[in-house]
Amino acid sequence: MIKLKSVPNDIAIIQAYMPTTQANDEEIEEIYEKIEELISLTNSKENLIIMGDWNAIVGESTDGREVGKYGLGTRNERGDRLVEFCRQHDLIITNTLFMNHKRRRYTFKMPGDINRYQLDYIMVKNRYKNQIKSSKSYPGADIDSDHNLVMIKSVLKFKKLERPKNKGPEWNLCQLKQPEVRKLFEKKCKEKFDTKDKPMTDDCNNNIEHRWRCIKESIIQSAEEVLTRGKPTPKREWITMEIVQDIERRRLNKINREAKKAKEMWIEKNCEEIDNMMKYNQQDKAYKLIKRYFNEKKSQCTHVKDKEGNLLIDEIAIANRWKEYVEELYREEENNDLLVENPTDGDFDSNGSSVVEQTSRKRFHVETPIPVNKYKVKTQPFGDTSDRKAIDTQPPMIKI
Numbered sequence: 001m002i003k004l005k006s007v008p009n010d011i012a013i014i015q016a017y018m019p020t021t022q023a024n025d026e027e028i029e030e031i032y033e034k035i036e037e038l039i040s041l042t043n044s045k046e047n048l049i050i051m052g053d054w055n056a057i058v059g060e061s062t063d064g065r066e067v068g069k070y071g072l073g074t075r076n077e078r079g080d081r082l083v084e085f086c087r088q089h090d091l092i093i094t095n096t097l098f099m100n101h102k103r104r105r106y107t108f109k110m111p112g113d114i115n116r117y118q119l120d121y122i123m124v125k126n127r128y129k130n131q132i133k134s135s136k137s138y139p140g141a142d143i144d145s146d147h148n149l150v151m152i153k154s155v156l157k158f159k160k161l162e163r164p165k166n167k168g169p170e171w172n173l174c175q176l177k178q179p180e181v182r183k184l185f186e187k188k189c190k191e192k193f194d195t196k197d198k199p200m201t202d203d204c205n206n207n208i209e210h211r212w213r214c215i216k217e218s219i220i221q222s223a224e225e226v227l228t229r230g231k232p233t234p235k236r237e238w239i240t241m242e243i244v245q246d247i248e249r250r251r252l253n254k255i256n257r258e259a260k261k262a263k264e265m266w267i268e269k270n271c272e273e274i275d276n277m278m279k280y281n282q283q284d285k286a287y288k289l290i291k292r293y294f295n296e297k298k299s300q301c302t303h304v305k306d307k308e309g310n311l312l313i314d315e316i317a318i319a320n321r322w323k324e325y326v327e328e329l330y331r332e333e334e335n336n337d338l339l340v341e342n343p344t345d346g347d348f349d350s351n352g353s354s355v356v357e358q359t360s361r362k363r364f365h366v367e368t369p370i371p372v373n374k375y376k377v378k379t380q381p382f383g384d385t386s387d388r389k390a391i392d393t394q395p396p397m398i399k400i
Contacts, residue, residue: 001038003046008158012042016052018078028078032085039089047131047156050091051122053147056082058093058121065126068096072105072118082121091123094135094152104136107148120150131156169229181226188222 004011016035019027035050042048056078062069066086071093075083086093095105095118106116122135133153141149175181196214270293277286304318305311312318 001041003042006047006156008156009045009047010043012046012048014038014048014050014052016050016054018053018055020055021078028081032081035085036089047128048091048125049122050124051120051150053120054078054082055119056121057117057119058083058096060096065092067093068098070099070105071096072102072116086123090126092126092129094122094124094129094132095120095137095150097129097132098135100136103139106139107137107150109146109148111146120147122150122152124154128156169231171223171227172230173227175227185222185226188226189218192218192221 001012001014004013014035016031018031039048039050057073057076058067058071058079059073059075060069060071061067061075063083064087066083082093085091095107106118107120108117110116120137124132131154133155135150135152137148137150139148143149176185193214196218270289274286274289277283277289303311304321306317306321312321
């Protein structure tokens, strides 16, 4: 059995094969039981199609709605069992519904073309019988078998049901019992009818239709002006507004719980996928998924400020600030402090070791003209939240 996604309903297809006449009845009943187990796994709304080689002859005679009158041959015991099975599950045999030539009905040919039989059938639910547009065999199909190909053309389309439009609450006709309201309503109807009752042509039918529309519109417009509409009757009159508010609040809480649960399942699934990639040494794919799912995108600041912290907009001022920054970075006063004096005799201790502190390497830093950017330091993707930290970059350190 296979199931196919389709519109408007899904399709469930069961392929069956019945043993030949040499098999006993126990084997036949066992196969029917297996088919019934498969049918129980399908949904009642699914479009069920059962096909195969049944090694049975249902004959040309009509038997209820399960078998049509365009079969072939005379029914045998296997055919009676097949018809009983179709009646039990509300199925129809499509091969027998269409008036085809007999060469388009037979599905099996004995060796030497001694005789021809109809043994292969395609059955569908009686509920969806209108979907079958044709069902016949194709003797000329090159399938290297003594059976012929059987094919149906199916188009499943439901009838569109038009629901009656909701006209809203009805007019309160009890108001017409009041003399003042009734006189006002009659006056309005007469005024509106007199203004609209103008014949369009000399044709009698057109005049009748025109007068009827005038009467109808006059009554409706007068009722809208004079009468009031009743309040809609609720389906459950005992429900109060407090109960409705509680229902809406509970529905919102349920949505929040379901959304939270779905998010946790999604995160767990992605983490398992990333963990498997790390186990199989697929680090490039793993980090790509980490960046895709868990990376927090932040906008980078590229503004330049002066020494007082004021924002620079002019391009010339920005270039001058960069010039000042580079000059301070490589100024001559700092470079002169890095010179190393030649050691003298007094610079050695009794062991012959130099006591002059080497100053050939010195660290220093200057203030950068651009604001400090933040970078994320990522370690293992499955650590706790402390593994993802945001640190501020220190001012540039230059080693000489």
